[in-house]
Amino acid sequence: MEHSINRRSVIKTAAAGVAASALPLPAFIRAAQAADPIVIGLLATTSSVAGVADHLDHTQGATLAMEEINAAGGVGGRMIELMPVDLDILSPESCVAAVGRLVDAKVHAISTAFTLAPIPTQEATAKYGCPLLWGPTQRAVTELTASDPQKFGHCFQVDPSEVHYGYTLPIFLKDMRDRGLWTPINNKIHIVQEQLAYNQTISKAAIEAIEKHGEFEIAAITDIQFPVQDWAPVIQEIKRVGAGMVMINHWVAAEYAAFCKQYIADPSPNTLVYLQYGPSQPEFLDLAGPAADGFVWSSVLGVYADEMGNEFRKKYQERFPGTMGLTYTGSAYDTLYLLKRAWEAVGDPNNFKEVSNHIRTNGYRGVCGYYDMNNKFQECVHYPDNGYEIGTNELEKGMAQLYVQVQDGAHKIIYPDAIKETDLIKASW
Numbered sequence: 001m002e003h004s005i006n007r008r009s010v011i012k013t014a015a016a017g018v019a020a021s022a023l024p025l026p027a028f029i030r031a032a033q034a035a036d037p038i039v040i041g042l043l044a045t046t047s048s049v050a051g052v053a054d055h056l057d058h059t060q061g062a063t064l065a066m067e068e069i070n071a072a073g074g075v076g077g078r079m080i081e082l083m084p085v086d087l088d089i090l091s092p093e094s095c096v097a098a099v100g101r102l103v104d105a106k107v108h109a110i111s112t113a114f115t116l117a118p119i120p121t122q123e124a125t126a127k128y129g130c131p132l133l134w135g136p137t138q139r140a141v142t143e144l145t146a147s148d149p150q151k152f153g154h155c156f157q158v159d160p161s162e163v164h165y166g167y168t169l170p171i172f173l174k175d176m177r178d179r180g181l182w183t184p185i186n187n188k189i190h191i192v193q194e195q196l197a198y199n200q201t202i203s204k205a206a207i208e209a210i211e212k213h214g215e216f217e218i219a220a221i222t223d224i225q226f227p228v229q230d231w232a233p234v235i236q237e238i239k240r241v242g243a244g245m246v247m248i249n250h251w252v253a254a255e256y257a258a259f260c261k262q263y264i265a266d267p268s269p270n271t272l273v274y275l276q277y278g279p280s281q282p283e284f285l286d287l288a289g290p291a292a293d294g295f296v297w298s299s300v301l302g303v304y305a306d307e308m309g310n311e312f313r314k315k316y317q318e319r320f321p322g323t324m325g326l327t328y329t330g331s332a333y334d335t336l337y338l339l340k341r342a343w344e345a346v347g348d349p350n351n352f353k354e355v356s357n358h359i360r361t362n363g364y365r366g367v368c369g370y371y372d373m374n375n376k377f378q379e380c381v382h383y384p385d386n387g388y389e390i391g392t393n394e395l396e397k398g399m400a401q402l403y404v405q406v407q408d409g410a411h412k413i414i415y416p417d418a419i420k421e422t423d424l425i426k427a428s429w
Contacts, residue, residue, distance in 0.1 A: 037081040038074075038349050040066075040336065041102030043095070043112035043121070043134075044084040050226070050252055051089045051113070053281040057325035058113040059084060061332030064319050069336065075343045080336070083107055092117035099124035108349040109133065111335050113328040116196070119144055122155055129154050129352045131342075131359060133335045135301060135328060137162045138198060142377035149376070154356045156373050158331055158338075159301035160382035160390065160399055162198055165249075165276055166205025167386040168401055170213040172298075172415055173245060173272075181424040184244035185270050188219035192234055193249040195225055202249050202276060209386070219243040228255050231262045238268050245272045253281035257288035264291050267429035272296065282323040285409065292406040294427025296414070300382065302402040303330035303367050305413050305421050312367040326404075326411060327368075334366030369399040384416055395419065 042062060044055045059082070066080045074080060083105060087098035095117045102110055103124075109131045115121045118136040122144060125132045132155045139161035145152040173189075176182040189210060193203045203221070210216050220241045222234060228250075238246055246268070250256060256278045263273065278284060279297040303309045303326050312333060317324055342358040343349045363372040372381045375390055383398030385391035392398040395418045403415035405424055413421045 035078065037079045038343065039081045039083050039105065039107045040339070041105065041107035041110045042082055042084040043087055043098050043102075043110065043115065045089050046086050048087075048089045051116070053253060053283055053325065054113040054328050055089075057282070058111070058328040058332040060320050061316070061329040062111065062336055064316055065333045065336035067319075069340055075340050075349070076347070078349075080340075087115070089115040090117070092120040095121040096124040103128045108343075109339055109355075111332065113331075116198075122152065125155065126151050129356075131339065131352060131356050132156065133158050133339070133359070135159045135331055137300060139163050139201065139377070139379075140197070142379045145378050146376040152378075153360070154352060155378060156356075156359055157377070157379035158335055158371060158373075159368075160380050160401065161377070162202050162300070163205040163388065164300050164382045164386065164391075164401055165202045165298065166207070167209045167388045168298075168382075168384070169206050169247065169274075170210050170216055171384070171386055172403055174213070174215050175415065176272075176424050182272055183270075184272070186242070186244045187216045188241070188243035188245070189216050190220045190222070190238060190241045190243035190246045191218065191249055192222045192224060192238070192246065194251065195223060196251075199249045199251065199276075206247065206249075212387075216245070224250065226250075226252060226255070228258070231259045234259075235263055235266055235268075238263075238271070239266075242268065243271065245274065248273065248275045250276065251278045253278045253284040254287055257284050257292070260288045260291040260295055264429060269429055271429070273427070274298070277327075279404070279406070279411070280325060280327045282325045285406070285411075286323050290409065293409065294406065294425075294429070296403060296405045296424070298401055298403045299327050300401045301327050301331055301368055301380075301399065302404075303327075304369060304400070304402075304419050306419060308365075309367045326402075330367040334364070334368055334371065337366065338364045338371060363397075365396065370396055371399065372397060 044059045045051055070079045085098045085101050088094035095115045112134045114136040118141045135158050142157050145155045191203055193199050222237050256275050273295055275295055275297040277299050280299045342355045345358050346354045360374050381398040382391045383400045385393045402413050404411045405414050414424045
């Protein structure tokens with residue numbers, strides 16, 4: 001949907017002239033300006049080789065929120081409009097150009113699931129300075145924000161960073177073992193890792209945390225490269241190493257589904273297999289089918305299964321039937337309501353600095369948990385506290401990292417205990 005930025009060009013031209021002479025705006029001009037929509041730019045790929053599912057989830061979650069807000073009267077009587085712009089999330093040039101289109105359109109905020117060129121993308125927003133709320137899930141990005149709060153004070157990562165996948169892993173495994181839900185065949189962990197910086201950072205954090213806690217040890221590290229054409233060599237390596245737990249540190253749902261189908265045909269018996277993030281994407285269940293049962297995955301961002309989360313899930317699936325993605329759907333929905341509250345408090349969506357200040361200093365409880373970005377990284381606080389920066393042990397003061405197991409064809413939250421739906425069960429293999 002393209003947005004016309006000159007819907008009332010005559011009135012706006014007249015208003016600009018009056019403002020220049022420091023005279024009060026006539027009432028009819030003020031009324032016309034108030035009726036103009038508030039526009040949220042969406043970086044939403046439909047053409048990249050990966051990431052399309054997450055971006056569709058994000059767009060649909062934002063659409064649901066927009067429709068609800070507008071049906072309730074908008075923001076101070078102004079309707080919200082979404083302006084999606086396609087981009088290649090792998091290309092820095094494409095990401096920067098897409099931001100440029102939104103800046104030229106004078107949008108009031110920018111949101112996206114993520115890009116795989118996040119630092120150039122964030123840099124491209126700096127001069128314009130409208131609020132950027134997104135989920136790149138990368139500490140390198142939020143460290144950039146922390147390095148220059150004056151330049152990047154408008155940038156907010158609406159989830160904890162990827163390092164927490166690594167930092168929390170041994171805590172989760174110890175909890176499952178100590179509660180008798182998992183009986184490991186040994187204390188070894190085998191990491192199978194993608195070569196993206198995102199995945200490499202997760203592996204590094206996991207190794208650091210495993211060594212720190214001392215309950216488990218790294219047995220082997222196997223490298224893979226997107227796209228994975230055949231998982232057979234990896235599966236044979238998993239069987240050869242024979243670790244009690246395998247962490248597949250990848251991110252593409254379709255390739256995870258292919259792995260599951262191949263793995264259950266020739267598994268490593270009694271091994272706990274964990275798939276980092278990708279199964280949250282809807283096509284994982286669609287493609288893997290019954291082969292998905294028993295696999296464990298997690299996301300630092302996800303829709304809770306509490307009363308608020310379940311109400312959202314029901315509304316979303318009524319609006320968008322089919323298998324539901326569990327991360328960026330809720331994130332985009334929460335983002336629009338978070339922006340709505342800030343715009344109403346400030347009273348002017350063009351006052352980017354004050355809107356950003358409100359977002360920073362006011363936490364928000366949404367369907368994905370509590371958004372507290374009032375820290376140097378301007379990223380959400382992680383729950384539970386894993387002993388590293390930006391963590392809390394109070395559920396309602398942080399965003400829970402959800403550990404999920406596929407059981408009977410459905411995603412079920414198994415950890416943390418405060419919001420679990422059920423317990424970990426032994427996989428068929």
